[in-house]
Amino acid sequence: MDNNSLSVEEIIHSRRLLKRKKRLLLLFTMPLLIFVFITFISPIATMLYRSVYHPTVSQLIPQTLVELKRWDETAEQLPDGETLKQFTIELRQLAEQRLSGKLAEEINRLKPGSSSLIKSSARKLKRKSEAELQQQGDQLLLGYSKKWQDITVWRAIKRAGPAFTDSYYLTTFDLQRNSDGEIEQRDTQIYLKLYWKSLKIALIITLLTALLAYPLAYYLANASSKIANRLMVLVLLPFWTSLLVRTTSWIAILQTNGVVNSTLMKIGIIDQPLELLYTQFATIIAMTHILLPFMILPLYSVMKNIDPSYYRAALSLGSKPLPAFIKIYLPMTIPGVSAGALLVFIISIGYYITPAIVGGTEGQMISNIIAFHMQSSNNWELAAALGSLLLALIIGLYWLYDRYVGVNNIKLG
């Protein structure tokens, strides 16, 4: 044994020390981990769960669904009498608890037109006693309407049964199941269009911020540090100013008798005020203004570290300025451009406040429709499915960001 190697005791001792150190480090980090898991990760998980979990029907008619399990929906036959009796019993209970409308609404989504069928039958069943229904509920039900003979109604009921459903994800892709259970396209394309529009708006904003930020970042990076520091305040002050303040100012600028319109009218370029506010244009210009610092800052930090002598060398060796710029300088700034572009794109795709205030109807993005389904239409499951898809999109983009830029390079200010 040579002198450099450690004895067994020493190795055990150092391992024990390392273990103790790791435990100590975990002890420091644990409080925040637990906190973030409870306050942030669990809510996100709840939302993901919500997008596939829809137990309404399974809670309304649990026994019928158990009976329906025995029924082979591919056969051209109605479910057996026992099942129908069970259904009438449960429907009567729902009618008494004023819940039959809820069931009608759920089944109607899968089989349009069945809402009135279920409601009217429920009304009639309410007058019958449970014993009576146990005896001849199936006959009564089939007697109320011919539509109960339609197998597709029963297929819809069976299909609405499971507590876990993919139907909200199908909706987000503008798909649906027809009465045979096959996936088909919806007549109106709403959500895919909206996703494309949001991606398009985010892309335009990314391009605009890159175009505006590049010359300014170049100028700041090559100016004397005294000038650069002073001008940097003009970049950082908007960055620090409240989002709502900046959105407010765009209302003042763009509205019918706002700064832009009144200036243009006074100069005499236009005699009718332009419709600028509550348009897609308003969303784009306001968000470009708000996100511009997110492009300038990474570009600036990359350009600051580029040695200007490469570019000068190319010029002094006889290259024309423009080719020298394109071949020498531009490639060196690509890391900054891609960092800024991904950052702006990721932020803008999920934006909510600014489109909601200045965007009108045509300037809305995915976030706005999620908020609509949360607050106005109360279709929480659909909101959750749309949100999960947006989340998947963001995680994908973020993964790209991490791969090409590195999360640890996020700097503030």
Next chain:
Amino acid sequence: MKNYPKYYSFWHILAHYGLRFSSLLVLAFLMLPILVIIPLSFNVEPFFTFTDGMLALDPEAYSLKWYAEIWHDDKWLLAIKNSFLIGICATLIATVLGTLAAIGLSNPAMPWQKLWMAILLSPMIVPLIITAAGMYFFYSQLNLAGSYLGVILAHAALGTPFVLITVNAALSGFDYSLVNASLGLGARPTFTFFKVIMPLIRPGVISGALFAFITSFDEVVVVLFLAGPEQRTIPRQMFSGLREQINPTILAVATLLILISALLLFTIEYLRARAERIQSGELDD
């Protein structure tokens, strides 16, 4: 005019001026929308526009009445109180937990560092509408929706990534032998923490806290979903004001917010410059 190198052509010099001009235009694009707000907040008329009197600098066209209106409106006063209360509570939670976690995470011996980092930074990356929707589902089940505690916890969660990042940056140049020396000389761990680690990372902790505060102070989407009428904050009040009926009081509030952000910006810049001087050894602290 500057002296340009001999190999500079006419076009090159033109490009130079073009660059300067376009940079100034972009700076104007950044600043003007914010500057527009300030004079408009003194407008005597209840409009968001410059009146002829304002442009002629007529003193009659200016007034402080929208500022006075803030103080006479219970809704705004409640919103201001709430913004500070929620912001300060959320900042305290985020700063304490974030600083501790950053100390653990910045050590290379920390197992699964990258995974923890990804999870802990996620509140910053996930779009607010998703966070807000999820929190609404989850906090409602815990009866936290529509309560101060709910909004404070939510804002604290949103603020922690900023504390983590700034404290991590402050710790990146940290010499751990100082800790070992302190412990080796017999200091207790808590003493070492407050007398050795804390003074060195203080600028990072303070700017992290300021980031956490401004995150809460400026946040509106989560408040929109999670807060009841009792927890209305300034941005929430502005949001409904902008959507429902546009009242120039918003411009007065906006001007005050611009002042606050300018104040915060200069504080952070001062701290950053100081931290740089400490790290380069120019300043002993």
